[in-house]
Every structure is written in structure tokens, then in C-alpha cells.
Amino acid sequence: EAGVAQSPRYKIIEKRQSVAFWCNPISGHATLYWYQQILGQGPKLLIQFQNNGVVDDSQLPKDRFSAERLKGVDSTLKIQPAKLEDSAVYLCASSYTGVVGYTFGSGTRLTVV
């Protein structure tokens, strides 16, 4: 079984620039999550999708972050404009509906300078 694919692995941008991350979940996993992990901390949920609908985006900074999951498969997370404090690893995870326990991708490490 292929894992959760994320790209790019690394990204360095200047503050106020835009950036987008891509995630391809495991085939058949209806639930998809984006987490932000700042260095030295645990992951924090940004947004949860069930198929192509948003279940929870209460911690997503909507003034600068957006995410979509077209056709209930791939997902993109965008930051516009980026701030220094957005430097973090962005993790995508997916799971089957009704199953507890995710599969995480390797993450995208974002550095904002």
C-alpha cells in the first residue's frame, strides 16, 4: 500500500510570498487532515476533510491560510501571504472513515525568511 504523498519536501520563501503544499492520501481514505508542527512542539490540527467537505477548520488562520480537497482525493494547502511564524513542518494525514489511527506523510518543511 502506497503511503501518504506530500510535496515539496522543503520550501524556503520570503515573508509576504505565497506557497502551496500538495497531499495525495492513501487510496480509499475518506478523511484527510492537515497539521502544522512548529519546531519543538506537537502537531496542531489546521483542517479536517471528510471526502471533499470540511469537518473542522476552527484552528485554520483563514485570513492567510486556505485549503481545498477537490473530488475528495488530493488536497492543497496554501498560505498567502506568509509570515515568519509560519515556519514549520506541514503534515498531511489520512484515514478510513470510522477507523482511528492515521497514516502520516513525511511532511513539507517550510522556512519563511
Next chain:
Amino acid sequence: SQQGEEDPQALSIQEGENATMNCSYKTSINNLQWYRQNSGRGLVHLILIRSNEREKHSGRLRVTLDTSKKSSSLLITASRAADTASYFCATDGGSGYALNFGKGTSLLVTP
């Protein structure tokens, strides 16, 4: 907001020794899970314990859960250098609910 708090923040042991990490959480849970994260990598699911369970084993891992104290512990027996990683506990309200992670314990196992 983060739910769990791991203790200690960092742990250094020698190969062959046992490593114990503790996790405390604040609200009621359905399940508590432990994940491992190697440096610069994604998280790997280790073990899940349900709120009605008290102890669970998987290979060299032993997890306990005390819902009255809102705490859990992860024991890694006969540790190996390859166990060097960060370990996170995560709680959830059931299937379909997102996980709430703690800040993690950084484990270093030296040969």
C-alpha cells in the same frame, strides 16, 4: 489547543535499558494513541488504547491508561539505538475526530 503533556521532555538512556514516558491530558477521551517521529520525518502510529482499557502490549511496547488520573504511560523495554526519536501521545473523541497531540518526549538511546 494541545491536549496532552508528555513528561519528561527529554530522556537519555543506554541500549538495553527501559524507557518510560508519561502523558497527561485534560478532557474526556475515547482513545489515546502513541506516535513516534524520527527527526525530519512524519509520525508513525505505534499503539492505540481505548478508554475502557487499562493496559496494552505490542512487541516491546507497553501502554497503560488511567482515566481517573487522565494519564497514560508508554514503556519501551530493552531499548535500541533505533528507538531514538520523539514520542507523542494523542487523544481523540472517537473515529472521525481529529487527534490532539502533546509536545512530545525526545528519547535518545546511546549504544
